[in-house]
């Protein structure tokens with residue numbers, strides 16, 4: 001069904017006389033790495049750090065619509081138009097970002113279908129020493145964490161994959177392992193039209209609606225119209241979300257290699 005919607009939605013652009021399908025370039029891991037960063041920032045919260053889906057978004061490796069679109073020619077219009085599903089907001093990306101993501105998805109599909117995806121990835125491929133340097137230096141991880149304090153034992157608490165997800169995918173990180181603390185909630189303060197302030201735990205937010213749970217557990221939905229009412233979202237994981245956008249694949253792998261030993 002998604003495939004039908006996805007492909008059908010793209011017919012106009014396919015028919016718009018660009019002279020057939022664009023050539024499919026060979027796999028380029030540098031391009032895929034760039035795509036991974038954009039993907040992590042814009043798609044992973046729903047489709048999962050590893051592209052295999054979460055409760056909020058489908059597995060993109062298994063999606064035939066993705067496989068049939070190796071250059072992302074259809075992907076760009078699809079995400080720009082809000083996925084054809086009104087609950088997924090439109091995502092503005094440049095053409096280069098779209099083709100980078102498409103390359104990243106090809107690498108993920110290749111990984112999964114070659115059988116390499118069936119074995120646990122050797123994710124701790126980084127350099128632990130470089131990870132330590134980054135942790136205490138440019139990464140500024142030590143401003144909030146300590147490997148002797150809150151992160152003590154983190155290497156045995158999680159699999160390497162999970163651990164890496166905790167670093168680069170703090171939100172939408174998928175099913176919690178046993179004994180895993182719940183994802184820290186985002187909170188929201190809303191200034192209503194009459195000037196009164198309400199606040200609570202954020203449940204969902206879109207350009208049109210914001211839903212929160214108040215301290216007594218009741219759900220409320222407020223309609224948004226442009227900047228009104230004023231909505232301020234607070235996220236204790238903001239630093240992670242920011243750093244994940246800056247981090248290179250090597251830094252991410254180095255951090256994982258460092259923290260698995262803790």
Ligand code: HEC
Pocket residue numbers: 002003006039042043044045046047056057058060063064065066075078079083084085087088089091093101
């Ligand atoms: C808010 C959650 C959310 C975000 C963010 C999101 N998606 Fe989705 N995506 C979904 C859901 C839910 C579906 C399935 C329903 C649909 O197609 O609308 C989906 C479907 C898709 C499909 C169709 C898969 C198929 O079955 O053919 C593609 C491709 C896709 N997403 C790519 C992306 C990309 C690329 C990004 C980032 C630029 C992204 N999505 C961001 C939730 C999301």
Ligand code: HEC
Pocket residue numbers: 135139140141142143144145150151154163166167181182183184236237239240243255259
């Ligand atoms: C501004 C503060 C801040 C910074 C900077 C920060 N983190 Fe975090 N980190 C958090 C918060 C908040 C959590 C969530 C704790 C929870 O789940 O309750 C967290 C969780 C984690 C976890 C999961 C811990 C667990 O036991 O589940 C890991 C691993 C982690 N951070 C690593 C890092 C690394 C590596 C960096 C540097 C790139 C970093 N953090 C930078 C605030 C920060």
